[in-house]
Amino acid sequence: MKMISFPDESRDVGVVPREVLLAEGGMVFLRGMLSGRHPSAPYAAAMDMDLAEVEDGRVVFAGRPSARFFNPVGTIQGGWAATILDAAMAHCIHTTLKVGENYTTVEMKISFVRPVMPSSGIVRCEGRVIHRGSRIATSEGRLFDDRGRLLSHGSETCMILD
Numbered sequence: 104m105k106m107i108s109f110p111d112e113s114r115d116v117g118v119v120p121r122e123v124l125l126a127e128g129g130m131v132f133l134r135g136m137l138s139g140r141h142p143s144a145p146y147a148a149a150m151d152m153d154l155a156e157v158e159d160g161r162v163v164f165a166g167r168p169s170a171r172f173f174n175p176v177g178t179i180q181g182g183w184a185a186t187i188l189d190a191a192m193a194h195c196i197h198t199t200l201k202v203g204e205n206y207t208t209v210e211m212k213i214s215f216v217r218p219v220m221p222s223s224g225i226v227r228c229e230g231r232v233i234h235r236g237s238r239i240a241t242s243e244g245r246l247f248d249d250r251g252r253l254l255s256h257g258s259e260t261c262m263i264l265d
Contacts, residue, residue, distance in 0.1 A: 114153065117142035129200030133157045144190075152187050152228075154194065160232040162194040168219050168226060179219035184246055184255045188213055191230030192244040192259035199235045205264045206240070213257040217248075224249025238263050 119141055124132065135141040137157050147153045152166035166187045174180040193208055200206065219226065230244040240261045246254045 114139055114148075115142040116145050116148040118145065125203050125205065128202050129197045129204075130157065130159060132200075133162065133194060133197055146186065147190065150183060150186055152190065154190075155227075157194075157198060159198055160195055160235075162191055162198065162230050164191045164194070164228045164230075166226045166228065168223055169221050179221075179223075181213070181215060184215065184219050185211070185213050185257075187226070187228045188230075188244040188246055188255060188257045189259065191228040192242040192257060193230070193261060195230035195232050195242050195244075196235065196240045196259075196261045199232060199240065200263070203265065206261045207264065208259055209262050210260040211257060212259075213255060215255045217252065217254045219246075219248075219254050223254065226254065233258075236263075 132141060134157055136143060136154055143153050151169060152164050154162060155165040156163035164187050168179045168183060172179045172183045189208065189211055196206055226246055226248055228244060228246045230242055233241045233243055240263060241258065243258050245256045248254055
């Protein structure tokens with residue numbers, strides 16, 4: 104399991120105009136996010152997670168679970184894990200987009216294997232494309248703690264839009 108550091112916390116946060124998003128292919132755009140040319144998404148900053156690696160059909164997000172995401176029973180709320188998994192599973196599909204294409208998630212399934220805790224350290228969430236068709240793409244994601252133990256996994260279906 105590759106160790107990962109948390110991304111630079113000084114990154115800009117925001118949303119790019121639609122014409123900027125659609126003017127670049129998916130890999131170019133996501134590499135622009137990684138380099139700081141494009142901002143990180145607002146949800147990522149709010150939930151202490153960010154894009155850490157990008158390659159064709161694969162991305163990695165890093166996240167820092169903390170007590171501010173606890174549910175009433177003292178573990179990190181499942182929605183936090185679902186968010187980082189959704190980010191990784193969607194962004195890996197984003198790497199396949201051509202200029203002018205966009206996408207949206209239409210279905211997601213998550214399985215929780217172990218509780219996520221602040222003691223999980225900086226977690227690593229890898230998303231990989233399973234299939235990319237002309238209108239539908241599927242992906243899978245796996246969330247690991249800093250010791251390489253699987254915390255949760257999932258699958259996602261996205262619709263490709265012109």
